[in-house]
Amino acid sequence: MDVLVTQVFNGLSGGSILLLAALGLALTFGQMGVINMAHGEFIMAGAYTAYVMQNVLGAAGLSLLVSLPIAFAVGGVLGVVLEATLLRRMYHRPLDTLLVTWGVSLVLQQLARDVFGTAGVDVPAPAWLSGPVEVLGFSFPRTRLFILLLAVAAFLALAAALRYTALGRRIRATVQNRPLAETSGISTRATDRLTFFIGSGLAGVAGVALTLMGSISPNLGTSYIVDAFLVVVVGGIGQIRGAVIAAFLLGVAQSWIEYSTTASIAKVLVFALIVAFLQVRPQGIFTVRTRSLA
Amino acid sequence: MQQDYLEISGLTVSFDGFVAVDGVNLSVLPGDLRFLIGPNGAGKTTLIDAVSGLVPATGSVRYGGHELTGRKVHRIARLGVGRTFQTATVFEELTVLQNLDIAAGHRRGPLTLVRRRKGIPEEVERALETVGLAELVDAPAGVLAHGQKQWLEIGMLLVQDARLLMLDEPVAGMSAEEKDETGRLLQRIGADRTVVVVEHDMDFMRSFANSVTVLHAGKVLAEGSVREVQADPRVQEVYLGPGHHSQAEVETVLGEV
Amino acid sequence: MNRRWVLPAAFAVAAVLLFVVAPLALSPFRLDQLGRYLCFAIVAVGIGLAWGRGGMLTLGQGVFFGMGAYLMAMHLKLADAGPGGTPDFMALISSDGVPWWWEPFRSEIVTLLAILLLPAAVAAVLGLATFRRKVRGAYFAILSQALAAAFAILLVGNPTGTGGSTGLSGFRGFFGFALSDPANRLVLFCTAAGVLLLMLALVRQLMVSRYGELLVACRDAEERVRFLGYDPANVKTVAFVVAAFMAGIAGALFVPIVGIVSPNDVGIVPSIGMLIGVAIGGRSTLFGPALGAIAVAWAGSALSEQFPSGWTYVQGLLFMLVIAFLPGGLASLAWRRVRPTAPAPSAQPVPAPSGGS
């Protein structure tokens, strides 16, 4: 029972971290089809934003909250720059974006090394987030609860925006058929940029959250990028809700397997499960059928 | 040869509860140029999809002594079933010649496959002449205009040597002369094959159909000669709405009788 | 020049450069270095087929490369240990002796066969499983990347069997010949060069064959191919298997030339690294991937000798600029020179009405 509660919580918590890292990708990859390997470095930029804010503001409690919107903007601006300079000309060859953004990721990592130094830095958690909360004899780290809430909130906001707003429709329409969107009166360039801003901004937010969990170093992004993509793939491309289910499933699977084996075996087994899963549902949890032969 | 006919019985296709093809029975014999008409959304394309294996269906589709339902797309194709698409789909980066050569080739063994093509195979040569793309033989298919792609698709069917051909709106977007040419071509190749053509163009149908099946809301509404079908009040109702319709009205929509 | 002679001439020039000029002009150290580049070039030739022609962006070539390399390394360790002996690293960290799955590789024949067949067989199973289920495009790319990650984790986590993160190193002999003897190293280099030329010839034949056209058709409109009676899964699997086969052989040659294989050579990063040369050289050309791989590996060594952190920037910029602005790779520049009247590639392909419209 103890183990059950702890491991389910750990799994959900791990899932919420994956979800935060993957949510922006669900937009830029799932919706726009850009395989942005630099997404991890946008996360890193968010984390360093928190570090800089910490140094500027001092007070840990305040700076964490202030960092969230600022990191969103930082990630977003990085994304827009990437979109406007390179990706703009590549929407018709999505696989190539993977390699271009891999290059961007190399450069950003090295840049971070040259600017912030190769050693990791620390952003202390504010007092109201340190230590565990005791509920019914179980202790849950406050930081993990905070990330769980943040992830769920970010998901709800994004899903609602896409589903119910004109902006959401515009984003989806542009992604579907660029020339048609353009001739329907939508500025596809502005829309692409905005979409990329939001998706990359979410990476920035994820970065701030991750400062509560682990190290802030130039290779921060590399630890999350593959898992984040797997979340989107398992969820089903173009499906934000799929990403949520996938993130929590992977989180729980990882923590359960890890509990009875080791973290390494858990990772390998989770990969194997994903391959097996794609045999059953090659298009992910949620599939969008179309009649085209594309 | 005697077995080379298409026999569909009780064919049903449904998507999440929506029944697009609803218990269709249909047989088409070789030499018969069968037109399949019906309002938009009647289920014509879905019917072809089901026969060619693109969508799962229940019921039975038999062709040449084989049951087709449940088979994979490429297995059905190997049984001599070919089709075109409502929006022409060709290999954009390959040349016209390469498109045709590939269509001709599923029977080739591995050894032929790993060898280089020498010259233009005879059947490809013939198809090029027939569909009038001889001059564009080395052009990438991606640069062809809409109509030219449709011709190329027909050419691919020819070299594929399909015995059952299903064409989804093959003359959409063609000029009158081009339609006539296509029609004559269909008659020629239909002489010893089983051909099903989906069309909205009533003039075209009238000129070239041997027999007509009208589909409505997934069901067969009427079947017979062009004249019989045009005169069928149920067909008129489906196309024109309920009530009696003047001869002139019927003619504008269903063509001169 | 008559076009018929271009290709044989290119092969002849390559042969002279590799078999005559390089051994005479380069110091043994540089020759070893070039030998390593040639291994990457062999991998690149296969990637050119699978990715350039077949559209399969395989981010997991490190797995097949690693299989070939580890198979070879296991054999060399066992051979060094002598009949019935236990390789040095194993004796140090475990007292269990040689694991059962190492035993077959005491045999030279078994090892060679395994190098030729095992990566290809694994690729065949993986390829059929994924392509049959229509896993493709970005899905395939990311899946293959996850595979590379999992493979590296497995290697690291199993030190008694694989040497863990340290990998396998310290080989003395190669099928009985001392690896430290310069004459043997020259033979090794020539073997790599010969294999490269052979692989180029093989891929060249596949590219110009009907199979090559079919592969491009599957890349561009996989579903359409089915209606012509082909199973695209088989078509794609063949290219994937050929690429894996080449990667495996390259890995096997890499081990005696470089003297070590470790998880660092097989994970996500090296797997992507294997693509960069292909992209830069020109993914859908014959010589482009091989030349690109050699050039990139050379630039890596040369630049990092001068500016260690600079190489990371250069590598990143190469990826960004070449792929964004020169998708055909450097070969497309050369091609323009050679054939100014070449048919224009449709620069702006008709915007595919995606998403089922």
Place this chain on the structure above:
Amino acid sequence: ACGARVDAAGAGAPAAAPSCVDTSGNEIKVGFLNSRSGTMAISEKTVYDSLSLAAEQINAAGGVLGKQLEIVAEDGASEPTIFAEKAQKLIRSDCVAAVFGGWTSSSRKAMLPVFESNNSLLFYPVQYEGLESSKNIFYTGATTNQQIIPALDYLKEQGVTSLFLVGSDYVFPQTANKIIKAYGAANGIEIKGEEYAPLGHTDFATIVSKVRDAGAGAVFNTLNGDSNVAFFKEYRNLGLTPATMPVISVSIAEEEVGGIGVDNIVGQPVAWNYYQTIDSPTNKQFVDAFKAEYGANRVTSDPMEAAYTSLFLWKGMVEKAGSFDVAAVQAAAGGVSYDAPEGTVTVNGENHHIAKTALIGKIGADGLIHTEWTSGQPIEPDPYLKTYPWASGLAS
């Protein structure tokens, strides 16, 4: 044209090509081989810095045998393959007299055959898993009996009777844990659990939950790199402290403390052979010189000190031999000692490791490490643990 067969050339050690080291001029070349790009640059850059400092000091003091050191620096790029290749280059193309560098065991293992087949010298400055000794390598970091075993002795003295082992999934932690288990079995310390995380693993919720639930007396931590940060943050978030369950670490040095966050790790013990806070004139001089060169905010750490020391040890060997010749240096090495910042160290001529004093320190609120316990005198290196009866079953 086939070259020598393995057997024809003796036991796999065919005669090396003659050395090309040029000793005729006023300068002598030495190679520094560290990762200055890639993931290991974080650590190895610091080693490179202290090597450079040592070279500068040696040159300022008149060089080695009257010759100025000319440094040829190469980047190992965090890849063992590159290390092997660059080592080859340094030896054969640049003709250096000795090479200093390497960090990960994989980089060392990759270079080892290169140095052996060329009969050249490598000075390796990092603590490692032991079970190795090559006549072409000098190991100036600790082997297990100079770090792991003293740490266990310390824990035993503190009354710890049970341990939980947490490490990264690779050879150093795995070997270290084998030794710890054998020690535990012989000394009545119960091992309550053993967990490995892949390198770069960042979610320690499950592992830390297991650690908490196991209720051991202490945790023995062989995690490497970034994983430490995630581990200690999680540890503290679950309310665990040095008082409830201390975590002794063997891979966390001064530079890492900042990244983990002092708050998260303050009061936790670590085991090394050197800390910046060592109070001795030699160390003060080293630290001051280092800060003067690289900035007051930089810290010094064990591997940096071991690298710095290695250059002086080589100088000592060369001067004792009166020659740069490898065979002469090898012959002269035994007994060479140096008054290093960590204290006096002496080269063991048998196994080419050095005798070092073990120090257990605690992380202070200032982010530095303060000595708590010492082995009192230098411990003779014993890479194969031959002098420890309980370890006899470890390596056959």
Place this chain on the structure above:
Amino acid sequence: MLTMTDVEVGYGRTSVIHGVTIEVPADGVVAVMGHNGAGKTTLLRAAVGLLPTRSGRITLDGEDVTGTQPHQRVRRGLAYVPQGQQSFGQLTTLENLQVVADTKPRGTGLIDEALDLFPALKDLLGRRAGLLSGGQRQQLAIARALITQPRMLILDEPTEGIQPSVVAEIEQAILGLTRRGGLSVLLVEQHVGFALDAANHYYVLASGRVTAEGRGGTDSVTDVRSAMAI
């Protein structure tokens, strides 16, 4: 309303349209005819801005729009129904209409009007457009264009794939709109009878050049047929 003067358009290095000049007067209906591959679609794509012109000028309402983006032209009152039954496949039918109506102040009213014209779409509002039949999608495409209340409507074979009765309705609707005034139409249509019936003026295109032109009306059918027969 719309003029294209001496425009040259192409793909890659090849030109497809060579110096074509056409004019669509305010409230006028102009038909463009020609064989497959004549360049009709290419011409229209240049008119809406999907393809850049290599030379020549395009004006809309007297203003030069040659270098502008399609959406900017749409904001100036242009609407385009491309060839090939295009839609936003993953959006529902309703969302396909909304996404255009979003740009308009009283969008929902416009959607209702469009649905009255194509009642068949009413039952399909919740279905993804990618799942519709070809004809249903084409109706949706025309509805989408009309929702923007264009002053200049560009139609590329609008009745292709649509059932005959609906074709008749579409023809009536287009004629009705133009006769009501305030709408100019540039129409590519294989259905020569309808095209000339609707048009005030026609152009025949062959190999990227205008080879014949003249006044609309059913009288011209034979002229056009013979011009196209060449």
